[in-house]
Amino acid sequence: MKYLRGQRRKSQRNQEYRRNGIAALSCVATLVLFLTPAYSAEPQSANPDTTPRGGESTHDLTGLSLEELYNLDVIQLNVIGGHTHPAHEIMFGYQFMFMDMGDHLSGTRDVSEAEILKHFPSASTGMTVEEHMVEVMYAPTNKLTVMAMLPIKRIDMDMVMDGFHFTEHSAGVSDLQVLALYTVLGSVTKGHRLIINLGMSFPTGSIDEKNTILGETFKLEYPMQLGSGTYDFRPGLTYLGESKKWAWGAETRTALRFGRNGSGYRLGxxxxxxxxxxxAVTDWFAPSLRVNGRIWGNVHGADPDIDPTVDAEGDPDRQGGRRVDFLMGVNFFVPNGIFKRTRMNIEGGFPIYEDLDGPQLSTRWLISAGLTYSF
Amino acid sequence: MRDADRHLLLARTFAARRLFSLAALLSVACFYFQAPHQASAQSLSSREYEIKAAYLYNFIKYVDWPSYGDTISIGVLGSDPFGPALAPLNGKTVKGRRLVIKHLDSVRDAQQCQIIFVSSSERQRLQEIFESLRSARVLTVGETQGFADGGGIINFIEENNKVRFEINAEAARRTGLNISSELLKLARLVKS
Structure with missing residues (x-):
């Protein structure tokens, strides 16, 4: 009972965590909305070199010497842009992501815990996924950037069984990803780029996460495992558009999985x-909007150590889904000084559409933050 | 908690979430759709041409013509890629002479200019243009691959996110122009 009381306190802490997260998300949204009007009031005459003509503005660079012009970047690095790097540039980055899940959906229909408990002896009541990712990028040429990313995950899932609450927990390294980004069309100076992404993920994440609750050790359900257990092919395509002030783009990402992992299944x-x-409101600050759609399949095969009848999370056929997230972000860039070329971004959002092969926990909100340094 | 209460709570939570989503979407949409969209039309290429315009201004300082009039004219032949980038040059004084920007309808008008910027829209008739300007004391500047090899004097090229240029010194000599060693030092030299 002492253990269960401890677990219940942990559950309450998780709920507090979620409430704090919602508050943080609201702060990001407010910051975006508060700072955004600044750009519409951006005075064209603020720059003394600007010569308005016919509603357009231009910068008079005739004051620069021949040598200065010779060394002037066409695209000045600012808060927008990035993604790939000029030849021989190295970038180190750290990304943090937090996702809060709660309320069950089956398809797009809300399902209560009581309804789930009619079919399963236990039900999840909430889940948080925390991810810390370190990444390194290097550009051997202007067209090619190679990168490696290693995520470290911490997953907590609150459960209820026979009226008792407890929390399942897993943490550790997830799957290592290695990607090559190759610009096939356009360039930074043209303002449009089409980039092919080819990558692999390696099964460095554990698929053997277990917990011991009330003296009984059991294997955790599929969403609680840290990796896929398979070598996955990760192709994608990115379109990037950039103007002086705007950056826009679209990207497809896929994870194609083959074979079976060591536990006899593969993720969808x-x-x-x-x-x-x-x-870009200024050289150093840009708010952004993003819509992200994602489809993921059910588990193929099954892990014999995971009982699909105990809870919905252990059922291979209740893992897939479709979701569209709406995300708002703020991006910062340091153009000068000791931290020159450091980028920071904070982004938060929530699903505007979710359809799950459930019952599954739906996503309430997600937030991410990143810090990168290039040299 | 009774099932009915739980359902009511779930429904309220979901309704609040939807309301929050809608409010956030509307607020952000309002801000973005009232934004001054000319910024998106102002492509990165405008900076490229601001740099090229400044180069044209600098070239005058590093090139000597056999003779000058009261003004120094820069003519743009073909479709003008500069947009407003050449406007700040108009009326400036270089070498004690007023700078004039002209948009040329034909290569015949080019004879009156000291510098002709040949737009990439003219790439199909470069040889014809060079032929027409053979006896003219005109500094031909282009931005088309093969422009300097084909007989033009200065050609802008893009190199590592920078605007650089190549010079056909032989073509300059033929035209009777004297290009300073400082300019030649920065250029990639090509031959016809």
């Missing part, structure tokens, strides 16, 4: 389509 394929627009 994932298909993702995302589109975004950002506006």
């Amino acid at each position: 394929n994932e298909y993702e389509l995302t589109g975004w627009v950002g506006y």
